[in-house]
Amino acid sequence: xxxxxxxxxxxxxxxxxxxxxxxxxxxxxxxxxxxxxxxxxxxxxxxxxxxxxxxxxxxxxxxxxxxxxxxxxxxxxxxxxxxxxxxxxxxxxxxxxxxxxxxxxxxxxxxxxxxx
Numbered sequence: 001x002x003x004x005x006x007x008x009x010x011x012x013x014x015x016x017x018x019x020x021x022x023x024x025x026x027x028x029x030x031x032x033x034x035x036x037x038x039x040x041x042x043x044x045x046x047x048x049x050x051x052x053x054x055x056x057x058x059x060x061x062x063x064x065x066x067x068x069x070x071x072x073x074x075x076x077x078x079x080x081x082x083x084x085x086x087x088x089x090x091x092x093x094x095x096x097x098x099x100x101x102x103x104x105x106x107x108x109x110x111x112x113x114x115x116x
Contacts, residue, residue: 002052009049010049010050011049012049012050013053014040014053015052016036017054029060032059036055039053039055075104077097077100080092080093080096
């Protein structure tokens, strides 16, 4: 997210207007992804940082509208609910998030035969 990058001020960053989880744009678009990669590598030419550059193009539209292929995380994680005292139980929130991700983990293990 751009505001985080502005706050952190890494030596070099390329802000892209793509869907979260798709840092190089649409999947199965190698020509476009190559252009993004070249733009990132060109940031190394800057003598000093921090450098925050905007990528000027939107990602090509997926072939099928609503296609989730290539998404890093197709799970819509909800914000943890506060307890009665208004505080969030971080341990319980973590367990809830793991429980929501577990079916996707199991599906990936079944599909690829490994965990990573």
